[in-house]
Amino acid sequence: MEKGSIDVALKEAKDRGIRSLLCLRGDPTRGEETWLPTDARFQHGIDLVSYIRSQPEYTDFDIGVAAYPDGHPESDVNEQDEIEYLKAKVDAGASYIVTQLFYDVDGFIRWEKKVRDKGITVPIIPGIMPIQTYASFLRLTKLCGTRVPPSLMEDLVPIRHDDQKVKDYGVKLAIKMIQRLTTEAKVPGVHICTLNLEKSVQRVIEGLGWSGSSLKYTNKLIADVSGTATPTSHPELELVITPHNATDSATTQLAVGPATETEAGKGELNNAATWDDFPNGRFGDFKSPAYGVSNPWGTSNITRNQALSQWGYPKTVDDISKVFLRYLHSKSISTPFSPEPLSPESLLIIRHLERLINKGWWTVGSQPAIDGVNSSDEVVGWGPKGGYVYQKCFVEFFVENEDIDKIEKKVRERGQGWVDYFAGNLEGECRTNVSEGGRNAVTWGVFPGQEVAQSTIIEKESFLAWKEEAFSTWAEWASYYPPDSAERKILEDVRQRRWLVSIIHHDYKDPDALWTFLFNED
Incomplete structure (x- = not known):
């Protein structure tokens, strides 16, 4: 963005009551190998942070910045230099940090200690992404340069063809990670990424015992304007969750799941409650956010x-x-x-x-x-074991x-x-x-104990x-x-x-x- 566009965005955000901004440099333009600035005054995230803090009318904004416990995928500097860059963003006025997704909790704890030793004291909110499917997990970790513990791959590989088992494993792993982060690392909250598939997130919240009156949450609706192979107009729901003893009337609805609507005459296939049951489908329901996902980031x-x-x-x-x-x-x-x-x-x-x-x-x-191949087949199988696919x-x-x-x-x-x-x-x-x-319907499966x-x-x-x-x-x-x-x-x-x-x-x-x-x- 150019300076004028940034000024307009800041004013509109403030006028609408927005008080928290996550300031990022952004990714390269689609099809480009390297990131090039539109305005030479804004080449790094710190430039945006510094500019906002220099404007007297925006002193009440909370500013978040990104951090990369496993290292920035584009960076060629060492970890200590990356932490120096992070400190510079905090010194420029950032009031909290949100991390990229990771799966190595021990690695995060070691990284956080180094960050604190550098004198960074603002809250650090770890990014947690429940594993939805084996294929999307591989794509995301490769895209983000995420370290994957060998034990995680040892668990995933044997169940990689069973969508439900992978989703169940992803929920249990996220719960285990968050429990360690809140008890050992004492993090103030977590940022749970949904990628438009919220069921696993709800299960994680319930598994942590954070549903109901013990949960206070903020939801941010982010419109998808990427023009990608996932042409949905559905907003992406991201949850920043901090356990409190405060009561929030909205949490009851979140705990049990929002009411869903169906289109007359189209039946269960268009029920929003089924959207992320089988995100591996090549098309699925066109209303589903999971429809056609080849790259979750939309590039x-x-x-x-x-x-x-x-x-x-x-x-x-x-x-x-x-x-x-x-x-x-x-x-x-x-x-x-x-x-x-x-x-x-x-x-x-x-x-x-x-x-x-x-x-x-x-x-x-x-x-x-x-025609009726076992659901465990290495080539065309999918879904729970003991079923048949067509x-x-x-x-x-x-x-x-x-x-x-x-x-x-x-x-x-x-x-x-x-x-x-x-x-x-x-x-x-x-x-x-x-x-x-x-x-x-061009792909379907018959499995024990379900429709x-x-x-x-x-x-x-x-x-x-x-x-x-x-x-x-x-x-x-x-x-x-x-x-x-x-x-x-x-x-x-x-x-x-x-x-x-x-x-x-x-x-x-x-x-x-x-x-x-x-x-x-x-």
């Missing part, structure tokens, strides 16, 4: 240099096809649409995906048909304008009611044969949300190359001309049904 998590190294300099349609083929053959660890290495599940249908790409239909999402085959890909009419005609004349599709372009046009309000769980649902709303993100990804990819370059021109042309198609075959008992339909030219 592609790859720098421009990394992108150029992996995806090269495509100047033709054939060059773009080669980018997707390299990824399919594991010669590249990502594409602009797939930030992680190819899933083992995709190997079950790799020859079909390869055929689509060679046809010029670039695949960005897919799954094979699965999948309908679907695939998503980009095609040329002229291909859309052919696909629609084929579905209409040869689909025989077994095939549903959605297609959308940059201009906002959407075509489908799915009735208004129709929902396709059938539908973890992946494809419907118009979720498709349109993903479509917006997918076309913005083309724009981001194009931005890595100079204006008027051949690379930018071809990528922008693709964005203008192509359609995103999602096509589903409902015969999950025939693993080749969708592919026979797509490739049969008779």
